[in-house]
Amino acid sequence: MTAQPAQSSADDPGEILRLLPAKWHEQFLSECHGALDAAHEVWRFQQLRYVLHLWRLRAVAYADPGFDDALEATREDRADEFVPAEHAISGWSDRLR
Numbered sequence: 001m002t003a004q005p006a007q008s009s010a011d012d013p014g015e016i017l018r019l020l021p022a023k024w025h026e027q028f029l030s031e032c033h034g035a036l037d038a039a040h041e042v043w044r045f046q047q048l049r050y051v052l053h054l055w056r057l058r059a060v061a062y063a064d065p066g067f068d069d070a071l072e073a074t075r076e077d078r079a080d081e082f083v084p085a086e087h088a089i090s091g092w093s094d095r096l097r
Contacts, residue, residue: 011052020059028055 035051039043061067083086086092
């Protein structure tokens with residue numbers, strides 16, 4: 001029987017780094033190392049999974065070509081460039097109650 005490479009997971013650090021723009025690598029690696037250190041205590045292992053999941057979501061957003069423009073629009077409060085949440089997310093108004 002030959003060894004097969006493990007199937008890549010969405011929260012795999014290598015996959016996250018591959019997708020993540022280079023300017024975010026240092027912060028990602030720093031947070032990953034911190035979570036890995038914490039994971040030596042078994043009850044804190046979930047922290048590592050959380051950090052990897054959060055960074056996967058960030059990597060998807062940060063890799064989007066329009067991310068920097070959208071971020072700037074947010075900082076400049078250009079609300080007219082965004083779709084209101086209640087129009088984009090079904091049941092949003094109910095969640096606010």
